[in-house]
Structures are given as C-alpha cells and as structure tokens.
Amino acid sequence: MQRILEVKDLSINFYLREGVVHALTDVNFEVFENETLGVIGESGSGKSVTVQSILGILSQPPAKIVSGSIRFEPESRNLELNLLPTYGDTYRNVRWNDISMIFQEPMSSFSPLHSIGDQISEALTLHRPELSETDVLSVCLGLLEKVGIPSPAMFFKRYPHEFSGGMRQRAMIAMALVCNPKILIADEPTTALDVTIEAQILELLESIKSEFNMSMIYISHDLAVIGEISDRILVMYLGRVVESGVADEVIDNPLHPYTRALLKSIPKIDQPIESLDPIEGSIPSPFEVHTGCPFYSRCTERLGEICLRQKPAHKTYNNGHKVSCHLHA
C-alpha cells in the first residue's frame, strides 16, 4: 500500500497570554491509500489540532508549527503542506481537491443565510471553473442522491435550518465529496447525532469511502465507534501519540497503560457487566509541561523516577504496533 500522507515529528504550540500550550509534541503517523485511520483521544489530546494543521486551517498565531513536517503523497508529488502559505492557490487546491473535511456540528458548519445547494456547489464552481452551471448542478444532485437524501432537487433550494441533524450531516458529506478528494477527514461527525442516525452515517461513510477510493481519517472520543470503523488506530493523549497499530491489535492487545485503562473504564454493551475501573484523576492542565510521560500522574503501571523524568521512546514491534512507554523500552 502506498502512503498518501506522512506526518513526521510534528510539534505545535499555542502562544497565549496565559502561557504556552504544547498542543502537539512529536506526532508521527502516516495514512495509506484506501484505509481508515481512527484517531482516538479525550478532550485536549490534540486530535482536532492535528487535522486542522493538515488542512492548514489553524489560526497562526496563536498556533505555531514548531517543528516537523506534513507531506502529502510523499512518494509521488511530495507536497510539504507545512511549508505552504495557508492562504493562496496551492493550499486552496489541496483543500477540497485532495483533502476535505466533515465537521462535528452539522448546524454551525453551514451558513444559515445561503441555501444548502448554493453552499455545496460553491466549492465546485471555485475549484472546477471549467464546469458549466448545469454540469455543477448535475454533479451536486447526483452526490446528494448518493448520500441518501430523498428528492435532492427540492433539498437543493432549501436552507440548513429546515433539516434535521442527520440530513445536514449527509449534506455536509456530499459537500466534502464534490471535488473527489483523496483523503476525507471526519472530525467527530456523529458525536452530535443519535445512535440510530449515527449508525446510518457510519454506514454511509463506509460505503462512499470504497466507492470514491478515498482514505479516511476518523476522529472520535468513542472507542467503540473507532473500533468499528478503523483499519488502523492512533491513540492520543495530551498532544502525543501514545500507541498506534492495526485496529484488532490495539483493541485486543493494547500495549500502553492509557489504552488499557481506557478500555477498562468504558461501559461496553457487548460484554458482561462488571464494575468499571475508572482512570483516576483528571486530564492535566494544558499549560503543564511534562518532561517525562504525560500520563505519569494517572498511570497505575508507572515505574517511578524514569517515567517522570525521561520522555519514553517510540518502540515498534514487528507487526507495526507502535507504543511510547517505558514499559516497552
């Protein structure tokens, strides 16, 4: 499989009046063609910052890419996204044409002042100026039908407030697909939806992913959703990738104490009821600086001094399962 995106040693800081937030520290991962990479993490783990930096939509300042690189199609085009100016034609072409994104809140990510149709077709008219108006319309209507919207022609002229959350999320997916991107980033696309609607959207994403030959980066805090949809999983905690690997490996044989604790702490519908083992304490303040492992204060398997003082190295096992913990030195 070919790599389509490579993120290497990426560190991003936010310089705020209250201090410096180390939002990402040495983040490494890659996305292969036609795969779904699931990114799991709690609030403050840096999962949204990661994808925003890929799309070049971080507000800089206060954010600043301190080090590292983000390369799109490293084998062929080798586009270094982190070096491109975030405003300008090159990056604008990457967004939508190569990488597009679905956001969490289907209500607030559409403009209430324009019809759904105008908003979906806008991207296409801007990125494919050669298309005539009728072509644009037919592409958009076709997509709306594909994402399961009944009577697309009527839908096209309506406004976002006239639709339910599920319908809006479908429209958002259609909008992300207009330019046939190679990577679709989905940032908690089902968190705001009900379970029955969530199941519909997950299935839709799965089917369009294979139909459009895309790769997908799926972000969520819900381990069950990530487990269902991903080929590979990236576990993030406080701006670091603590574990990554094939989905089955990460879930059946978790290596990092955080992943293990997370799996033990969530109520599962498909396993016998046992008492929950919560992770003690809470997520440290983002302003805190960690010289050692960021999970140290909550870890039940910590070794002592070394975990507090020394940054754990990344260890890669033969099956590609990576972990960053002193237990696996």
Add this chain to the structure above:
Amino acid sequence: MHDEKVILQVNDLKKYFSLRTGFFSETRYIRAVDGVSFELYKGETLGIIGESGCGKSTLGRSLVNLYNITSGSVLYNDGDQKINLINANDREKKNYTKSVQIIFQDPFSSLNPRINVFETVAEPLIIHRYPKEEIEQKVSEVIAQVGLRDEHLRRYPHSFSGGQRQRIGIARSLIISPKVIICDEAVSALDVSVQAQIINLLKELQARYHYSYIFISHDMSVIRHICDRIAVMYAGRIVEFGTKEEVLNSPKHPYTEALLDAVPKISNRKSKGKRKILSGEPPDLSRERIGCNMFERCGYRIDACQATPMKLSDVGSHHLTACMRTKEIQLNGLSIEAKQP
C-alpha cells in the same frame, strides 16, 4: 436489589408545549411527553433511554416540578409523607423538591460561575432554612462523600475540571438528603476516562444511602451498566418497559431492537452490512396520531399498526411493550450474558 415499595408513581403524565405559529392561526402543541406511566421502587435505578426529542429530559424536568405538567399525576410516597405533585400546595411542593432532586447534564452551564462551591452546595439548605452551624457541617460532609476536599469549598466553578464540576452538582443534589434523584444525562458531557468515576460514585452513594435513581440517558452501554429496570421512550411515549435483562436480551419492541443494533460495539469490528439500520427520523410531535408512533420507520409494520391506538401491554414477567405485533415477530436482543459463565 430493591424492596417492593413504590416511592414515585407516575400516571399518564403529559407535557405539551404550545406552539403559536401566527397571531390568528390555531395554537398547535408539541406533545413532548404524551401519556407516560410508571412506578419507581425504593432503592432501584430506573433507566430511561431514548433519542433526542423523545421527551426523556422533559419527563425528568416535569418530575422535579421545573415544568408545569399538562395533565396526569405524580404521587410521591416515602412512608412518612404522601404528596401529589399536581394539587400540592406551596409547602407540599417544597417538601417534594426536598425529596426529589435532579443532577443536570452539563457541568459547565449548570453551576453559577459567580458563587463559590460552598455557596453552591449550601444553597438548597439556605432555601430550606437550615440553621447556620448545621449548614457548614453538612456541606463539609457531603463534599467528602463526592470525593472533593474542604479546600475546594472556597474556589469558583471555573477552576474545576468537568468531572469535578459534576461532583459539585451531585453534592448540591445530595445535601438535603433526597430520596429520589433524577440523573438527566449526568455523565454524557464528561470525558470517557472520567465517566466511569462518576458512574461508580453514583453506585456507591446508592449502596450507602439507598437512593432511588431515575437515570436518563441516550447511551445504552451506560444504562445497561447502572440500571435495574429500563423504560425505552420514543416520540413522547414509553414503548417498552421491563427489567434490564428482559429488555436487553429479549426486546419486545422493534425500536428497542434497532436501538440495540445501532449502538457501536467494540467487538463489531469491520462487520459491515450486518446491521438492521433504522431508516428515517423520529416523527413530528405536533401532529396528532392514532396508531404507532414508529410506523414510518418500522420494518415490521402492517396497515393495522397505523389505525390501532398505542397501548402498553404485559407480555409476561412485568415486561411491557407497545408493539401490537409483538407475538407475531421475532426480535433479536444482545444475548451476551447467556454466552458467559
């Protein structure tokens, strides 16, 4: 788990919200809760599950008198006092709210940012006119029960994390020693690693003080974990009701089946196309309907479903369902417990 004493009896509770569309047009009603009946036993945890808009939060808020009930009755009886919420006078209402408390979903907006933890937690006692010495003692007791320390008392909500704020919210509900606590999505806004702490805390408190919980949630995994009995709500009505084992392992209503099927499962990895996905969306609550409220979305419907009024009927061992076809159709549940020793 619980003794057979009913502490809260709800009969045909309705809460309609009026919807004025124009000055001369007829007033329409949103039937948020449309005839809900159940009883809550002492010391049990009753789970109410449903999707957004099904009326579960409206029900919870009606039960603590935050909404005026449109019709129906709520009877509270803890052995010492009996209160009927509908025709209660002011004093009775005050006693009622002392016994039935609520924990809200959002730990960020449900605490007043301008008053410190002590004042927040002590407020119910001040309202109920407790003497000053007792207030201080009680606050420090209850704050320890929820796992916070005395030094936290002088701080303001902004300096706490989500989990700690939820603990403050719980302390505020516990301080006047209620008998019934309504948890309205009490863990939904919390990070997954913190959720378990709060669930365990609620369970511990129940074991110690025999609270009765009404646990409202949209999360089937959480409900399954914490509840003894489950009521499944859909579009303002209870469509299925029974013990946790009954409802989850052998559901008797198509909606429950679909809901169980839709819950993401870790063990479900890459099992595509196996699900029975419920198509469509919940109905418009302002439209009056005779038959089943799930008619449009149901895979088992026949024409008679649309014409026959919805009614909960017992299919054995206090398992109630609103589906008229329940005897003719075979529904799949979780069947996890059976596999395990």
